[in-house]
Amino acid sequence: MEQSRHNIIGKIKGSDEYFIINPLTKEADIISEAFAEDLKKGIYEDPDELHAKGYLTEPEEEKRRYRHAYLDFIDARDTDEVQLFYVPTYACNFSCSYCYQEGYDHQSIGHTPEVIDAFFAYIDREFAGRDKYITVFGGEPLLTNANAQANIEYLIAQATARSLGLAFVTNGYHLEHYIPLFEGAFIKEVQVTMDGVAAVHDHRRMLKGGAGSFQQIVRGVDAALEAGIPINLRVVLDRDNMPHLAELADFAIEKGWTDHPLFKTQLGRNYELHVCQAEQSRLYDRVSMYEELYAIIQEHPALLKFHRPAYSLSKFLFEQGELPDPLFDSCPACKTEWAFDYTGGIYSCTATVGKSDEQLGTFYPEVTRKEQIIAQWEDRDVTTIPECAGCSLQLACGGGCGSVAKNRTGKISSPDCRPVRELMGMGIPLYFNEYHQDSPKTLDNQGA
Ligand code: SF4
Numbered sequence: 001m002e003q004s005r006h007n008i009i010g011k012i013k014g015s016d017e018y019f020i021i022n023p024l025t026k027e028a029d030i031i032s033e034a035f036a037e038d039l040k041k042g043i044y045e046d047p048d049e050l051h052a053k054g055y056l057t058e059p060e061e062e063k064r065r066y067r068h069a070y071l072d073f074i075d076a077r078d079t080d081e082v083q084l085f086y087v088p089t090y091a092c093n094f095s096c097s098y099c100y101q102e103g104y105d106h107q108s109i110g111h112t113p114e115v116i117d118a119f120f121a122y123i124d125r126e127f128a129g130r131d132k133y134i135t136v137f138g139g140e141p142l143l144t145n146a147n148a149q150a151n152i153e154y155l156i157a158q159a160t161a162r163s164l165g166l167a168f169v170t171n172g173y174h175l176e177h178y179i180p181l182f183e184g185a186f187i188k189e190v191q192v193t194m195d196g197v198a199a200v201h202d203h204r205r206m207l208k209g210g211a212g213s214f215q216q217i218v219r220g221v222d223a224a225l226e227a228g229i230p231i232n233l234r235v236v237l238d239r240d241n242m243p244h245l246a247e248l249a250d251f252a253i254e255k256g257w258t259d260h261p262l263f264k265t266q267l268g269r270n271y272e273l274h275v276c277q278a279e280q281s282r283l284y285d286r287v288s289m290y291e292e293l294y295a296i297i298q299e300h301p302a303l304l305k306f307h308r309p310a311y312s313l314s315k316f317l318f319e320q321g322e323l324p325d326p327l328f329d330s331c332p333a334c335k336t337e338w339a340f341d342y343t344g345g346i347y348s349c350t351a352t353v354g355k356s357d358e359q360l361g362t363f364y365p366e367v368t369r370k371e372q373i374i375a376q377w378e379d380r381d382v383t384t385i386p387e388c389a390g391c392s393l394q395l396a397c398g399g400g401c402g403s404v405a406k407n408r409t410g411k412i413s414s415p416d417c418r419p420v421r422e423l424m425g426m427g428i429p430l431y432f433n434e435y436h437q438d439s440p441k442t443l444d445n446q447g448a
Pocket residue numbers: 382385387388389391392393394395397398399400415416417418
């Protein structure tokens with residue numbers, strides 16, 4: 001027997017203890033430093049127990065297990081709901097301090113029902129028989145000039161006629177105005193970005209011309225929740241606003257948003273994806289952002305009421321009592337996610353939409369597809385990225401983001417490494433201490 005290729009061993013932050021997880025067998029345990037040392041040296045006190053959990057395995061046994069898990073993953077993905085992004089405009093009424101779309105040409109457009117018809121004709125055909133929904137994205141999709149609003153109304157009518165769910169990604173400024181227009185539609189959620197309380201948010205996400213947007217967005221969120229529309233509040237974080245995150249959490253708690261069943265939150269990292277940031281120093285890498293968040297949560301535990309960060313698999317483990325299924329692919333591009341824009345272009349996802357060199361084809365004025373490149377996106381997972389083959393993190397990481405990887409290496413099939421070990425090292429004590437202050441320190445007690 002030998003150690004599984006999928007064992008991940010790491011140190012628990014603020015403790016002498018270690019964790020061991022195996023995403024293939026979905027086992028997780030807290031172990032002592034001495035135990036971790038023994039494992040490193042190949043000394044096993046109770047090999048049968050380690051074998052039962054898959055930490056020790058026969059190579060053939062593990063290959064079989066891996067193959068089955070992969071087939072299950074592909075089967076599940078084939079029946080997953082597909083998210084189809086549609087960009088009705090790249091124009092925006094904001095001039096956010098960090099907007100990547102500054103680098104794009106903004107053309108003003110007219111009402112374009114024939115493009116929307118072509119979009120629906122394409123998705124009706126291409127995704128027939130698949131569960132799917134449309135996420136309207138931008139630029140800012142919820143603008144109030146006549147053409148922009150006519151486009152959205154037409155899009156809503158077409159989606160609703162097909163019983164398709166709709167989501168909107170908006171800066172939230174005109175959300176209140178749009179709520180009556182959502183009536184009768186199947187609104188899955190509206191994602192609104194709020195980067196802090198008024199003083200912080202208005203400094204980062206201002207209207208063109210510089211006026212603040214916070215109060216108007218708050219009214220939109222209140223009105224949406226009242227109308228039964230789910231809100232996903234997204235905070236884009238960098239070093240400028242992270243120190244004020246707890247204030248935003250307190251604000252949301254006081255407003256009663258965090259107690260509302262239709263309210264959830266999402267933390268995003270402000271990072272360089274499209275155009276160069278003028279001030280790289282204010283950006284976090286993945287580890288430093290979650291380290292900072294960890295420190296803030298220690299001081300303001302109420303922040304967890306506002307948002308519960310995943311810390312790789314940690315949150316899932318403690319909420320579900322077991323690890324998730326092995327993650328062979330963390331990038332949905334061209335599998336369960338596609339993007340389309342009003343110019344008739346087809347793209348892999350929101351990270352590539354609007355970039356002419358990333359276009360994968362057109363749905364208007366005629367249908368064209370770059371099948372070879374599409375196949376590269378479709379095939380990208382940890383079994384096809386050469387660097388992932390020998391990586392013990394692969395079934396927790398999933399190969400990361402294809403677009404980030406391609407920007408870095410020029411190849412779709414290349415890795416975007418996730419700091420799984422470091423994140424688990426922070427997440428385990430964070431959630432363990434919160435839930436199980438008095439429990440003995442072993443993950444076995446969580447049924448993992
Ligand atoms: S992307 Fe990097 S960390 Fe993730 S599985 Fe591949 S090699 Fe490992």
